[in-house]
Amino acid sequence: MSTIDDVIAEGRPDPQPRRGGDHLSPDVMIYCDRLVRIFKVSGVEVQALQGLDLSVGKGELTALVGASGSGKSTLLNILAGLDQPTGGRAQVGGHDLLVMGAKERLAYWRSTVGFLWQQTGRNLLSHLTAAENVALPMHLAGVRRKQRNRRTNEILELMGVADCRDKMIPQMSGGQQQRVAVGVAIANDPEVLLADEPTGELDDETAVEVFAALQAANAETGATILIVTHDAAVSDHVRRTIAIRDGRISSEVLRSTEVDDEGAESHVAVQYAALDRVGRLQLPADYVEALGLRERVRLGLEPDHVTVWPGQSGQQADDAQGGNE
Numbered sequence: 001m002s003t004i005d006d007v008i009a010e011g012r013p014d015p016q017p018r019r020g021g022d023h024l025s026p027d028v029m030i031y032c033d034r035l036v037r038i039f040k041v042s043g044v045e046v047q048a049l050q051g052l053d054l055s056v057g058k059g060e061l062t063a064l065v066g067a068s069g070s071g072k073s074t075l076l077n078i079l080a081g082l083d084q085p086t087g088g089r090a091q092v093g094g095h096d097l098l099v100m101g102a103k104e105r106l107a108y109w110r111s112t113v114g115f116l117w118q119q120t121g122r123n124l125l126s127h128l129t130a131a132e133n134v135a136l137p138m139h140l141a142g143v144r145r146k147q148r149n150r151r152t153n154e155i156l157e158l159m160g161v162a163d164c165r166d167k168m169i170p171q172m173s174g175g176q177q178q179r180v181a182v183g184v185a186i187a188n189d190p191e192v193l194l195a196d197e198p199t200g201e202l203d204d205e206t207a208v209e210v211f212a213a214l215q216a217a218n219a220e221t222g223a224t225i226l227i228v229t230h231d232a233a234v235s236d237h238v239r240r241t242i243a244i245r246d247g248r249i250s251s252e253v254l255r256s257t258e259v260d261d262e263g264a265e266s267h268v269a270v271q272y273a274a275l276d277r278v279g280r281l282q283l284p285a286d287y288v289e290a291l292g293l294r295e296r297v298r299l300g301l302e303p304d305h306v307t308v309w310p311g312q313s314g315q316q317a318d319d320a321q322g323g324n325e
């Protein structure tokens with residue numbers, strides 16, 4: 001049976017990457033350190049990111065889930081090299097996004113990152129067929145026709161849209177279009193694929209197909225994929241789900257599959273909370289609600305864990321403790 005440490009070690013390369021100048025551990029693909037983004041609108045400041053820390057390992061398929069306005073698109077625009085943070089550090093695939101010049105930025109867009117946006121219109125050219133859309137990035141990168149055609153067919157097959165090969169984009173359903181768009185995004189084998197609400201305009205059933213296509217893309221190409229969404233259903237398709245709240249990472253869930261001695265598989269989910277540099281952590285809302293935690297909680301330090309009790313009177317707390325042991 002794997003322990004929590006195994007799950008962490010497997011799911012996350014190194015939560016505090018080694019810092020030697022700007023060189024992170026080679027296993028870390030996306031790294032944000034105290035990222036801040038403040039927007040000023042007619043003199044009023046909006047803190048969209050409030051010191052966000054994030055580390056995503058090479059080849060991971062991760063979902064970042066949060067309510068509308070929690071800072072998801074702000075983060076993704078920074079990681080995409082389309083926006084600059086107000087403070088903090090951000091690195092993707094060895095590129096420092098804060099100091100990147102125009103030339104490096106172009107190379108970054110061409111060969112390091114691929115994008116998938118919510119609006120299919122932003123992902124695909126509607127006057128081309130599905131196959132032509134997938135082949136286009138390879139064409140621009142100088143891939144020869146024979147290899148281009150072979151890879152285009154492979155990708156359409158992988159995305160489950162081989163039957164749409166010669167269809168124009170408007171002749172396809174929304175789900176088919178987004179699956180072709182995943183194909184376009186992986187055509188040139190990017191190291192990182194960033195997806196902003198890729199299922200935002202789709203119904204639940206179709207959304208599942210798109211999440212499955214992203215899962216397949218991750219498994220086949222080994223690309224690091226970060227899916228940003230308010231759709232909690234994404235957790236069924238990724239091993240790591242991170243919650244973003246008010247521009248900060250608040251908690252995360254890591255899933256692993258265990259096989260017992262009889263060969264039966266079971267899925268294990270372990271919930272984590274982000275702990276910042278001064279020791280602050282946020283309890284998940286459902287934990288707070290379940291125990292009616294308010295204002296103040298009582299803490300206890302055990303040899304290998306910390307206990308959190310409702311902050312009631314001494315006698316009540318003693319009773320509660322007695323009843324739990």
Ligand code: ADP
Nearest residue numbers: 039041046048067068069070071072073074075
């Ligand atoms: P999400 O994608 O999670 O819905 P956003 O990153 O779009 O959230 O927005 C986070 C916060 O930043 C919101 O309060 C939003 O109004 C604000 N915001 C985002 N972009 C801008 C902008 N360009 N100008 C001003 N405020 C912005």
Ligand code: MG
Nearest residue numbers: 072073074197
């Ligand atoms: Mg958004």
